Amino acid sequence: MENFSPVSALTGGALIGLAASLLLLFNGRIAGISGILAGSLFLRRQERWWRLLFLAGMVAGASLYQHFGGDLSEARTGYPLPLLIIGGLLVGFGTRLGSGCTSGHGVCGLARHSPRSIVATLVFMAFGGISVYLARHVFGLWS
Amino acid sequence: MMPLLIAPLSGFVFGLGLAVSRMIDPVKVTDFLDVTGFWDPSLALVMAAALAVTLVCFRLILRRTTPVAAERFDIPTRTDIDRKLVTGAALFGTGWGMTGYCPGPAVASLGFWSLDSLVVLSSILAGVGLHWLIFKS
Numbered sequence: 001m002e003n004f005s006p007v008s009a010l011t012g013g014a015l016i017g018l019a020a021s022l023l024l025l026f027n028g029r030i031a032g033i034s035g036i037l038a039g040s041l042f043l044r045r046q047e048r049w050w051r052l053l054f055l056a057g058m059v060a061g062a063s064l065y066q067h068f069g070g071d072l073s074e075a076r077t078g079y080p081l082p083l084l085i086i087g088g089l090l091v092g093f094g095t096r097l098g099s100g101c102t103s104g105h106g107v108c109g110l111a112r113h114s115p116r117s118i119v120a121t122l123v124f125m126a127f128g129g130i131s132v133y134l135a136r137h138v139f140g141l142w143s
Numbered sequence: 144m145m146p147l148l149i150a151p152l153s154g155f156v157f158g159l160g161l162a163v164s165r166m167i168d169p170v171k172v173t174d175f176l177d178v179t180g181f182w183d184p185s186l187a188l189v190m191a192a193a194l195a196v197t198l199v200c201f202r203l204i205l206r207r208t209t210p211v212a213a214e215r216f217d218i219p220t221r222t223d224i225d226r227k228l229v230t231g232a233a234l235f236g237t238g239w240g241m242t243g244y245c246p247g248p249a250v251a252s253l254g255f256w257s258l259d260s261l262v263v264l265s266s267i268l269a270g271v272g273l274h275w276l277i278f279k280s
Binding site (some may be wrong): 003004005006008009010011012013014015016017018019020021022023024026027028029030031034037038041042048049050051053054055056057058059060061062063064065066070075076079081083084085086087088089090091092093094095096097098099101102103106107108109110111112114115116119120121122123124125126127128129130131132133134135136137138 | 145146147149150151152153154155156157158159160161162163164165166167168169170171173174176177178179180181183184185186189190191192193194195196197198200201202204205209210211212213214215216217218219220221222223224226227228229230231232233234235236237238239240241242243244245246247250251252253254255257259262263264265266267268269270271272273274277278280
């Protein structure tokens with residue numbers, strides 16, 4: 001509990017909600033990052049543009065925060081490479097199979113009272129907890 | 144034209160929110176998921192604050208018949224809970240716990256130097272590509 005950061009968490013969370021609301025109000029689109037990422041790769045060229053611009057905006061937002069003194073430097077060192085590779089593959093494949101991730105299901109879907117998003121959010125939260133428990137405490141892959 | 148201006152603006156605020164909330168930090172994420180160990184409840188507040196905004200705003204926005212700068216709202220209409228949804232969410236959750244990254248932070252981390260996030264983002268893209276090869280979607 002010693003790393004609890006309520007003020008930055010609430011402020012940042014509100015910004016994420018604001019971003020999703022902007023995209024829905026003006027463009028009529030859901031700010032689901034996994035869907036935007038996949039669409040930026042595989043859709044027809046004219047469908048790709050807004051997605052690529054959205055992703056570039058995300059990178060710029062994080063970059064600007066770092067530039068103006070926010071510290072985002074990597075605190076984790078020597079994290080096992082196989083966990084990052086296999087875990088990343090599961091995130092990519094799983095979010096496509098399950099039609100969304102933390103943003104599309106967790107932030108936008110829950111706000112629309114979508115039953116699919118409620119189920120998906122409960123499932124990925126539960127499996128996230130199990131996954132950390134196994135990797136960290138049972139198999140001791142990292143501490 | 145306007146949607147092409149709103150998209151990067153929305154993305155910018157989104158990326159800033161991920162950075163300010165520290166959810167871009169995989170240690171924060173795994174500590175949130177580590178309920179039995181080093182539990183850090185910050186992520187719950189990030190989601191609660193984001194949801195508080197979207198719950199109110201989405202309700203007001205979806206009263207409109209059309210968006211401000213587009214012809215129609217493009218939102219999911221399915222309501223069935225199928226095996227793909229549950230399996231996909233389970234696989235995603237497992238990978239999220241293994242890495243500490245979901246897709247948003249993996250992308251936004253390109254804004255500063257992080258070797259781990261580059262490995263994860265490359266793997267995420269490979270996973271998305273694999274799904275495309277199998278399901279063409």
